[in-house]
Amino acid sequence: xxxxxxxxxxxxxxxxxxxxxxxxxxxxxxxxxxxxxxxxxxxxxxxxxxxxxxxxxxxxxxxxxxxxxxxxxxxxxxxxxxxxxxxxxxxxxxxxxxxxxxxxxxxxxxxxxxxxxxxxxxxxxxxxxxxxxxxxxxxxxxxxxxxxxxxxxxxxxxxxxxxxxxxxxxxxxxxxxxxxxxxxxxxxxxxxxxxxxxxxxxxxxxxxxxxxxxxxxxxxxxxxxxxxxxxxxxxxxxxxxxxxxxxxxxxxxxxxxxxxxxxxxxx
Amino acid sequence: xxxxxxxxxxxxxxxxxxxxxxxxxxxxxxxxxxxxxxxxxxxxxxxxxxxxxxxxxxxxxxxxxxxxxxxxxxxxxxxxxxxxxxxxxxxxxxxxxxxxxxxxxxxxxxxxxxxxxxxxxxxxxxxxxxxxxxxxxxxxxxxxxxxxxxxxxxxxxxxxxxxxxxxxxxxxxxxxxxxxxxxxxxxxxxxxxxxxxxxxxxxxxxxxxxxxxxxxxxxxxxxxxxxxxxxxxxxxxxxxxxxxxxxxxxxxxxxxxxxxxxxxxxxxxx
Numbered sequence: 001x002x003x004x005x006x007x008x009x010x011x012x013x014x015x016x017x018x019x020x021x022x023x024x025x026x027x028x029x030x031x032x033x034x035x036x037x038x039x040x041x042x043x044x045x046x047x048x049x050x051x052x053x054x055x056x057x058x059x060x061x062x063x064x065x066x067x068x069x070x071x072x073x074x075x076x077x078x079x080x081x082x083x084x085x086x087x088x089x090x091x092x093x094x095x096x097x098x099x100x101x102x103x104x105x106x107x108x109x110x111x112x113x114x115x116x117x118x119x120x121x122x123x124x125x126x127x128x129x130x131x132x133x134x135x136x137x138x139x140x141x142x143x144x145x146x147x148x149x150x151x152x153x154x155x156x157x158x159x160x161x162x163x164x165x166x167x168x169x170x171x172x173x174x175x176x177x178x179x180x181x182x183x184x185x186x187x188x189x190x191x192x193x194x195x196x197x198x199x200x201x202x203x204x205x206x207x208x209x210x211x212x213x214x215x216x217x218x219x220x221x222x223x224x225x226x227x228x229x230x231x232x233x234x235x236x237x238x239x240x241x242x243x244x245x246x247x248x249x250x251x252x253x254x255x256x257x258x259x260x261x262x263x264x265x266x267x
Numbered sequence: 268x269x270x271x272x273x274x275x276x277x278x279x280x281x282x283x284x285x286x287x288x289x290x291x292x293x294x295x296x297x298x299x300x301x302x303x304x305x306x307x308x309x310x311x312x313x314x315x316x317x318x319x320x321x322x323x324x325x326x327x328x329x330x331x332x333x334x335x336x337x338x339x340x341x342x343x344x345x346x347x348x349x350x351x352x353x354x355x356x357x358x359x360x361x362x363x364x365x366x367x368x369x370x371x372x373x374x375x376x377x378x379x380x381x382x383x384x385x386x387x388x389x390x391x392x393x394x395x396x397x398x399x400x401x402x403x404x405x406x407x408x409x410x411x412x413x414x415x416x417x418x419x420x421x422x423x424x425x426x427x428x429x430x431x432x433x434x435x436x437x438x439x440x441x442x443x444x445x446x447x448x449x450x451x452x453x454x455x456x457x458x459x460x461x462x463x464x465x466x467x468x469x470x471x472x473x474x475x476x477x478x479x480x481x482x483x484x485x486x487x488x489x490x491x492x493x494x495x496x497x498x499x500x501x502x503x504x505x506x507x508x509x510x511x512x513x514x515x516x517x518x519x520x521x522x523x524x525x526x527x528x529x530x531x532x533x534x535x536x537x
Contacts, residue, residue: 022445024443024445024446025445025446025447025448027446027449028439028443028445028446028447028448028449029448029449031448031449031452032448032449032451032452032456035452035456036452036456036459038468038469038472039456039459039460039468039472039476040459042467042468042469042472043317043324043463043467045467046324046325046467047317047320047321047324049325050321050322050323051320051321054320175295175299178298178299178302181302181306182302182306185306185309185310186309189309189312189313194313195313195316195317199316199317199319199320200316200319201316201319204316
């Protein structure tokens, strides 16, 4: 047990180091995330020339939302992740299968290490720029701050499990790109990344809330800006934990099915 | 001149060969095209969500924003079709395979952008056309010769502006190969920026992305001209006539930047 945890920790450190090795890439990403923060912020602010609040979000909460989403892009890794699919297609997955740690567990540990790096070096700086340039709101107290960090960590796990899941069809399909693109678009809209779910018409919001996507972006942000408060916070965290566990289980089952029909040539 | 015509012919042959290759797998291609087409609508859904909360954005109605969106996205789809291969270009610098490009008797940029064509990218253009069609039927535009001309030239000009921005932006990898994500701020950022009326942005952001990088000429100024709408920023209407000239200047500038950047190329030393 202890040995397995130490292995997880070591893998996580490699995940961290993999991204820490490219500081220029980090700077370039920061630049882009920040510029998009300004653009998206002004677009959403324009709504508040005519409204004072929308679905519980006022102008300050909406700006805070915008900069948080920009800070979470790299941390939660909303955009594409095809590492697993590429390893399946090339056959490299065989090396992962002979290791004593399950590939799902190893990939999760790796992703948590990655997200720690991105949270500090791609998340915090973007949020700082936003806070310097605009009047953002902060969580109400230490308890809300703590709940936000827990929620953000759970968001990473849900996002990871979803990414792992949409990579698994590569066991069956030669061209897995279509599914991956569809997954990315669905998740960026229904996670509340593009527009807060509170802005959605009721029927669309209902669809979004029936999916795991809000657990990747919207829930931690709702906790941060106070759109979710008090005992509701516990419920929100429980929803996230349930999605994380459910999706990881689904990954495990589908991965096992995929391995059963895996054929690797040569060697 | 002869060489230029030769180049155009070569371009046509390269495109035709790629297209033939992609059409070998008809079902796969059809699915890809349909996927691209439907996925683009989710993108427009964000704009519809905004307008489900407010009747107008910065003084622009949903149909007017749809016009901006359609013009901008059609130009962007054509850009993606023409120079989308630049997205893969940093890998050539990293691997040092750009060496091979340098020893061939053709323009370097020409070789890079013709490296691959993805016909399925046209799915996006189809969606932009549909949105544009909606905007044009929903808006009471009084078509005159000059408005028709401005509108007809806007998309090609916008495409050239976007292509120039892509070329200049990707040049960052000649200096910092890991810096490629910064290019996204101008390429995909430019796409986002031009979908909305520029008067909703802050002044300095506008100076930077609308005028210094001349993105306002992709959709905003031509759309104002076609709509006969007075600029909320108070700028003169004739700016809408300038898009082709701005596009020309942008292309010349992009060519110069690319040429300078190529001279800066140092191989991977393999």
